[in-house]
Amino acid sequence: MSDPTLAELGWNAFFREQVSAEQSRRCQPVRVMSVHRGRVTVSGEGFQDSISSSFAAQAGAEDRPTVGDWLLIDRTTGTIERILNRVSLFKRPAPGDDRRVQLIAANVDTLFIVTSCDQDFNVARLERYLVLAGEAGVSPVVVLTKADLSPSPEALADAARALQSGLRVEVVDGRDLTRSVSLAEYCGFGQTVALVGSSGVGKSTLVNTLKGSDSIATQAVREDDGKGRHTTTVREMHRVAGLVDGGGWLVDTPGMRELQVSEAASGVAEVFDDIVGVTLECRFANCTHGGEPGCAVQDAMAKGDLDPARFERWRKLADENAENTGVAAVRRSRPGKRPSKR
Numbered sequence: 339m340s341d342p343t344l345a346e347l348g349w350n351a352f353f354r355e356q357v358s359a360e361q362s363r364r365c366q367p368v369r370v371m372s373v374h375r376g377r378v379t380v381s382g383e384g385f386q387d388s389i390s391s392s393f394a395a396q397a398g399a400e401d402r403p404t405v406g407d408w409l410l411i412d413r414t415t416g417t418i419e420r421i422l423n424r425v426s427l428f429k430r431p432a433p434g435d436d437r438r439v440q441l442i443a444a445n446v447d448t449l450f451i452v453t454s455c456d457q458d459f460n461v462a463r464l465e466r467y468l469v470l471a472g473e474a475g476v477s478p479v480v481v482l483t484k485a486d487l488s489p490s491p492e493a494l495a496d497a498a499r500a501l502q503s504g505l506r507v508e509v510v511d512g513r514d515l516t517r518s519v520s521l522a523e524y525c526g527f528g529q530t531v532a533l534v535g536s537s538g539v540g541k542s543t544l545v546n547t548l549k550g551s552d553s554i555a556t557q558a559v560r561e562d563d564g565k566g567r568h569t570t571t572v573r574e575m576h577r578v579a580g581l582v583d584g585g586g587w588l589v590d591t592p593g594m595r596e597l598q599v600s601e602a603a604s605g606v607a608e609v610f611d612d613i614v615g616v617t618l619e620c621r622f623a624n625c626t627h628g629g630e631p632g633c634a635v636q637d638a639m640a641k642g643d644l645d646p647a648r649f650e651r652w653r654k655l656a657d658e659n660a661e662n663t664g665v666a667a668v669r670r671s672r673p674g675k676r677p678s679k680r
């Protein structure tokens with residue numbers, strides 16, 4: 339395949355408008371294809387390189403290049419001038435150190451929430467990922483793999499569709515391009531798709547199938563997960579070539595298996611907007627929905643309009659989010675000396 343053009347890499351008006359004429363004389367736009375310790379590999383128009391990931395104007399915790407980022411780099415020195423504003427950003431508290439944030443991927447258009455029809459299917463987990471997508475500003479698609487191993491994949495697809503209004507759900511056999519071809523429309527020209535899901539659900543298989551080759555990332559990078567253990571993670575962009583009208587990019591996200599919800603109130607409200615709507619009808623604004631008079635939630639459950647199991651999952655996620663968000667906020671408000679041991 340020929341080297342991608344800027345437009346094929348995903349360059350569009352949103353990014354172009356952030357660059358002044360003076361800047362574009364001095365700098366060129368490049369996209370981050372993979373992140374390694376202290377370095378990033380980047381692609382631009384007829385240009386590929388590995389450059390240092392640190393730069394002079396770095397400010398906040400999110401001011402670090404991650405996979406999918408658009409950078410302006412100096413045409414002569416090759417150093418990063420700045421990171422362009424992102425369309426979307428996946429991040430999470432750094433494992434083992436929730437004072438820091440780990441950037442997962444930037445400028446993702448679509449999130450494939452991958453789950454398999456055999457063992458893995460779990461609505462609570464799907465809802466977690468939907469919250470993550472909502473919070474990151476990315477449109478979610480549930481991808482049910484291993485359709486061949488289930489007697490009734492369509493029943494699972496319907497269960498997934500019921501989780502959020504308008505949710506797209508695709509049933510595939512990830513090993514077979516002809517039975518994954520429904521994913522083509524999300525992987526078109528200049529589009530970027532990230533994949534999340536538990537280990538073994540078939541993410542790598544799907545990436546290889548859509549790429550049209552078996553050459554998935556093997557240059558594993560060792561990253562300290564903060565607990566003294568080392569996990570092997572590779573995050574990089576893979577070009578879709580297996581599909582006729584493909585041409586977009588896939589980002590696998592190893593190391594995102596355990597998923598805690600934090601600072602995601604708007605994502606939770608978006609995924610559970612049906613329940614939030616009902617709570618607005620409760621008589622007391624601070625109703626705990628635990629048996630107060632005039633509780634619209636209890637009412638709706640009694641009438642069969644609201645699934646008690648879904649209500650419980652919402653409550654659990656909302657509580658977890660409040661808890662984690664509180665912890666993160668307290669930690670941030672105490673700058674200065676870091677505790678040496680926790």
Ligand SMILES: Nc1nc2c(ncn2[C@@H]2O[C@H](COP(=O)(O)OP(=O)(O)OP(=O)(O)O)[C@@H](O)[C@H]2O)c(=O)[nH]1
Nearest residue numbers: 483484485510511512513537538539540541542543
């Ligand atoms: N029958 C069937 N097997 C599949 C399908 N997709 C993947 N598999 C198999 O499932 C196993 C796990 O697939 P992977 O692609 O390695 O899963 P993964 O999600 O990338 O797992 P991690 O790399 O651990 O995150 C492999 O043996 C695949 O051949 C499918 O659609 N049908």
Ligand SMILES: [Zn+2]
Nearest residue numbers: 620625627633
């Ligand atoms: Zn109530």
